[in-house]
Amino acid sequence: MNYIKINNLENFSVYQTFDCGQCFRFDPVKNIENENYSVEGVALGKYIRFEQPSPDTLIIYNSTEEEYERIWKNYLSLDADYSVVKDDIYHRFTDDDTMCSAMEYGSGIRILRQEPWEAVCSFIISQNNNIPRIKKIIAEMSRAYGEPIGNGYYSFPTPKALVEAGIEGLTALKTGFRAKYIYDAASRVYDGRLDLDHIKKCDTETALRLLQEVKGIGLKVASCSLLFGFGKTDVFPVDVWIKRVLDKYYPNGLDLNSLGEYAGIIQQYLFYYERYNNGGS
DNA sequence: AGCCAGGACAAGT
């Protein structure tokens, strides 16, 4: 199988990046011919596989150098300098043991730059749900309403395809009360009431407000959408795990307005740290 | 059997 190799990487772990709950379409590859950690799945409408033979090396199967520079480098946020991110966080929280431990623990996490619509739709599905089931629903949804891209994989469904699926089709995917939310979001994107390209250009406050016009998108889902699908890192999604972190480590409160432009990355370190320590799957 | 999961909403204070 053809592959390319990227060298001299820092602050990057395939395992952590794809295990930290930010994306739902990748799974570990089992029974490969070596002992390296490897994940495979669908992103940007393509089947792709990432393998990490050593901490500073990445192998991408089924791709080319040209495609890496054009697509995957950006998708994996490998064009960002995370030593700058970590320095910024470290200087804000030098004496905060929780923050430093969390950052150290998830030191290989990169915030993926997923497609806007996929992020919006995925995090609508995520509400009051658990990650294994979110993944299952999205896999089924893609199989039913996405396009086949080979080897039994399917692209993420377009808004148009989900509008055509209708509330009934979406309910059949076991989405429960979220079916009407997904439908509303798909409808708004399809008919232009929700302009994702425009949201990407908006300031964060405006983008949060516009996303929350959709039925079923509140502050948390809007924040996750912006962080994982629109490249906006100055949001701080608060879910049940983060609430737990705030109660447990910050009984006197954590000033959520002093987190800086990498608030979302801070949040992801804390999320991953707490979720692991409590045996989440 | 009951509680929980990367919440949001409506109704009630």
Add this chain to the structure above:
DNA sequence: ACTTGTCATGGC
């Protein structure tokens, strides 16, 4: 402006 019950579904 805060609190509470409800919403589907499946794993534990």
